[in-house]
Amino acid sequence: MTHERQTLLDSLPSSFDTGPQWLRSVRKSAAEALRERGLPNKKTEEWRFTPVRPLVDTEFARADAEALKLVSSAREGVTVRSLRQVLEQEPARLEGRLALGESEHFAALNTALFTDGLWIHVAAGVTIEEPLQLTHGFSKTTEPGVSYPRVLVTVEAGSEARLIETYAGEASEQLTNSVVEIELGPNAKLDHIRIHENLGLQVGRVEARQEADSSYRSVVVTLGGALLRFDIRALLQGQGAECRLDGAYVVDGSDHVDHHTLVEHQAPHCRSDQTYRGIASGHGTAVFDGVVLVHRGASKTEAHQENRNLLLSDTATVHTKPHLEIDTDDVICSHGATVGSLDESQLFYLRTRGIPEELARAMLTYAFIEEVVDRVSHKPTRDRLRETVLARIPAGEAIRGVP
Amino acid sequence: MLKIEDLHVEVDGKLILKGIDLEIQAGEVHAIMGPNGSGKSTLAYVLAGREGYEVTKGSVTYKGRDLLEMSPEARAAEGVFLGFQYPVAIPGVSNVYFLKAALNALRKHRGKDPLDAIDFMKLSKEKAALVQLPDELTKRSVNDGFSGGEKKRNEIYQMAMLEPSLAVLDETDSGLDIDALKVIADGLNTLRSPERAMLIITHYQRLLDYIVPDVVHVLIDGQIVRTGDKDLAKRLEAEGYAEVRDAIQP
Structure with a gap:
């Protein structure tokens, strides 16, 4: 393990020699895609309003030590294991589940470079009342550091659970590049609360893959941040699945936060609702970009999206871009965005x-x-x-x- | 209690009030009647301190102080209350929550201790009953999803909670059916007291059947053209504003 400082792209190894074969190959294609495409620059459409250079140009040291902590105690029906351990002992169980290999940019970087993480597994047919709590922090280092938290949450059929994630940290030169993948089995339910109180650099991705009649409820609360880019995706893959993606962000000073949501209606009779609210003051900047894709054949879709922003100073900035793409008939969709005082x-x-x-x-x-x-x-x-x-x-x- | 002298007010550069003189003593109920566009609501807003209303001439003295110098909240603290013609909805701010904050701000100003939650709720129940405002509505967001009648009841409920010295009631009767009108009139009659003055602004005479005013003023085109007793209101109802106007400006 090297602790020298490198740019994110330079830190990609030339070959992947450890772990199961399938993982090596996922990592290798992630790295190849990254080398080919590079990291985003100011011309990249999805990064149009967010300055990516501090992420791309800075040389970071690896700083995974304090990256991830499970606060809650063990309980029946829930197994929490280190990803590294599972990859060593039962690698086949994770094959195809750490799926964000060739997705764009930072999630691919995490896939290529994560060293450990957590697999939270909720067995079929259980209801977990007390929430599972995760905190993501930093080791106390004075030089720029990067960590790659990786979490896989599996809620098996008919189960119900709650996850609270908190990202905390004071140091503005620390970068967290996290990926959380969520698998919801048939009729499974997950309440997911994610709080960004980290004042440093943050890039995060949540992807929920939902089977039939599952329910995913996400509330994201972002309280400032030097530079935060958060992407959340719900893939409604099974009939009758529903998701609710809500968020609130507050920016002040020179904060810059950027939230992207994507809901893919891939199956019929699914429902999605999104409510994002933001408050911008000082010289803060907030970006919201929300996309709803209704695939061909996803009939009886109901999708709603709303983003409202309160602009409290002349020097604060809000960019909002709600967007619907509908490729089927027989759907009910609405979207709207406002910026006001x-x-x-x-x-x-x-x-x-x-x-x-x-x-x-x-x-x-x-x-x-x-x-x-x-x-x-x-x-x-x-x-x-x-x-x-x-x-x-x-x-x-x-x-x-x-x- | 209130003395308005030669009050001239412009809105967006247009002269709306053209020299109002009016004096109200504690314990009195005055009615201001006038057709649409005569400047009734402008007078109400100027007394409450809304921005965008420029006093170009004249003065307003309240309890011996210059009212126009004071912020809206300072006026409220000194006992001025405005019952709005169109009360605004405020989603996300509950009625009792904001009223408790308001009442305790006023109590602080008056040198009294803040009410605790229990005493406040007791008072709230009592005052809501005065205008038959369902308890559930007192807990909802301010005026959010309220019917026209419920909004007006909510105004009088708030007035009862805040116990002002001077209540300016801007078309509190508009949009009410006769039953709701009676409820509100009963509530207001209960709130009449020797220490309290009321200025009731209305287009129609019918509210004045239930709340009998001491003095009636007729406001037309930014000026008070007639002042009389309750019979003036009845005459207006019978003859219309045109007659009164013509009588003044033949």
Whole structure:
């Protein structure tokens, strides 16, 4: 293991000599695709609004040590194992499941370079009440470091579970390039809460692959970040599957966060809903890009997508691009995006009741994303998030002081 | 309590109020009647402190202080309340949550301790009953999905909670059926007191059948053209604004 600093592309090895044959071949094709295509540059459409150079040009050292921690204790029906261990002992069980080999850019980089990770396996027919909690952090290093957290979550048929992921860290020169793959069996349900409180560089990908009648509910809360690019994909592969992708992001200072969602309706009778809300102040930048693809034959699809943004300063920027591609008839789809400021008539109404202006602004600002925070189904996490969000929004302190 | 002198107000460079003089004492109920576009709502907004209403001449003195110098929340703290003609919906902010914040801000200003959750809910139940506002609506987001009548009841419920010294009620009767009108009028009559003044702005006389005003003013084209007692309202209803206007400007 080398700890010298290299650019991300230079850190790709010339050959892959360890692990099962199938993995070597997945890694090799990922690396080849990357070398051929390169990492994104400012002309790459999917990175149009997000400066990728700090990621591409910087020389990073590997810093996986503190990358991934499972907080929760063991419970019946759930097996959590290290990916490295499974790859050594029963490699065949993972074949075809670490699937993001030739996908674009950073996920491919993770596939080529991850050294370990977790496989969370929920057996068929169980309901796990207490959430599984993962935290992603950093080793305390002063030089630029990169880690490649990799998580595979398998929820077998008819089971129900909840996963809470927290990405935390203070150091702005640290890069986390994470991949979480989720497999939902027939009629399986997963509530997935993902919190980005990491102030450093973050690139993340979540992909949920859903069989018939499964349900995936994601709430993503992003609280600032020097540079964050997050992609979430739900692939509705089995009839009757449904997903709900919700998100809230808050940017201030010179934060830059970029959320991309993709829902693929590949089977009939599936439903998807997306609600993303954002608040931008200071010199912050927020990007939302949402795509819904309805494949041929995915009849009786119902798909809704909404992105609303609150712009609180002249120097903040929001880019939003909702997008539908429908290749079949007999579907119900809607999408919409707004960027606006606080409503003066609402503000006036509150003030005529004696609410000081600053508190009225904070109330309306928090109300804007509260709907998303309220969808966090785990109360202790929701309560903590409310406090954290209030600490991040302009004058949020004023609300915290209200008895 | 309130003294308006020679008040001139412009909105978007257009003169709307053209010299209003009006004086209201504590305990009095005044009605301002006038046709659409006469400047009634402008007067209400100026008293509450809305932005975009430029006072070009004249003054408004409230409890001996210059009202126009004060922010909307400072006016509320001093006891001014505006009942809106079209109360805005505020999704995500619950009625009781914001009212508790409002009431405790006012209590703080008045040197009183904040109400705790239990005392607040007790008070809320009592005041909601006054205008037959279902308890469930007090907990919903402010005016969100409320019917026209429910919004108006919510205004009077808030007024009852905040106990203002001066209530300016802008077309509180508009859009109400007769039953709802009676409920609201009963609520307002209960809130009449020797310490409290009310300025009821209305297009129609019918609310005044239930809340009998001490003084009635007729506002036409930005000016008060007539002032009288409750019989003036009845005359207006019978003869129409045109007659009154013609009588003034033959």
